[in-house]
Amino acid sequence: MNGVQTEQLVDGVIRVVAPNPSPMTGAGTNSYVVGKSHCAIIDPGVDDADHLDALVAAAPGKIVAILITHAHPDHTGGAHRLAERLNIPIHAYPLELQGVRDKDFAAHRPLYHGDVIDLDTVCLEAIHTPGHAADHLCFFWRDAGLLFAGDTVMADVTVVILPPDGDMSAYMQSLEHLQALPIERIAPGHGRLLEDAPGVLAHIVAHRRERETQVWEALTADEPAIPEQIALRLYPDLDVRLQPMAAAQVEAHLIRLVELGDAHQSGSGWMKTAT
Structure with a gap:
């Protein structure tokens, strides 16, 4: 559809890349259509008609919810237009960011750590993972061992931690929390599907500790x-x-x-x- 990148990653998960390539977003922000008979859209991305059309067209079942990992504009820009079009709620962690944020964004329903989104064939667990942003959520499909990581993990690049909403200590704690979960694969907010989740998380932790030492030195x-x-x-x-x-x-x-x-x-x- 007009050059929109759409790919089925696994059964029940379709990735649609938003048309916002940049040094910060790579090829573009990843939006995910998750589910079969009932579907959720994770991070609708930018407010682009072709992109939103591709999300709707990719869904194999009824779209019932929009899930937001965090309120940065490249993840939330299309949320309200899509919610109005489909008459569905937007779910997000109820915390307003102080720095970089989508000032026009507001969720309809709060999501907290441990909440479960039941899509019949898919159950997603909300995991509060502050660090990149204070309101950040990941979504874990436990049965598939698949984590939708937002910007807590990116493919092949380092996640940016920008104060005041970015917090390095919180980020390290979030990574440790994720390491304790049975995550096998990671679908990041930017870039390719990451197959070796334990190895990826271990590498990120080691890199952060090395960088911390370099800053101290x-x-x-x-x-x-x-x-x-x-x-x-x-x-x-x-x-x-x-x-x-x-x-x-x-x-x-x-x-x-x-x-x-x-x-x-x-x-x-x-x-x-x-x-």
Whole structure:
């Protein structure tokens, strides 16, 4: 349909890629049609007529709900138009973000950690996974071992953690929570289906710990450093468009180092805590 990328990943799951490619979204935001006789749309993506038409056309049964992983515009832009078109509710975690968010978005029904969405042949468990965003939910199809991860996990790229809504300590805790679940495969908010979920999660945790060490090693006990300086050192070849994001990512690590007692803030900069 007019170049819209649609693919059946497994029985009961169809991925439709939104037409919003960018350095931040990769090929585009993944929307998922989940279920058979009754279906839910996870993250409708952008408000694009062809994309929304493709979601409706892909559903093998009646679409009964829209599920939102988090209220960033690339995930929620088409939610209200689709809900009005199909006369169905939007479900999301009831927390308003303070930073980057879709200011026009509002859910009809709250979803909390542990809530279950019953689609007859598919049951999805809502898992609150703050970190990338404070309102973030993943959806776990336990019988299939499949996690719809939103932006808690992305394929082949690092998830951005942007304060104030992004929280590195919360993100690490969310990853540990996911590691304790019997997840076999991950359907991320951006990119390909990830087959080795335990390996993917272990790699992300190891990478975050390594980056945390690098940020700490970039600090000194005598002169404050700012996130932008550290980011340029750690990401010397980064696309200039992404440098502000890299600095914010470093700041998220610095905030966590303060929480761990390994750093402190001095004026507008950050210093290593003397041991």
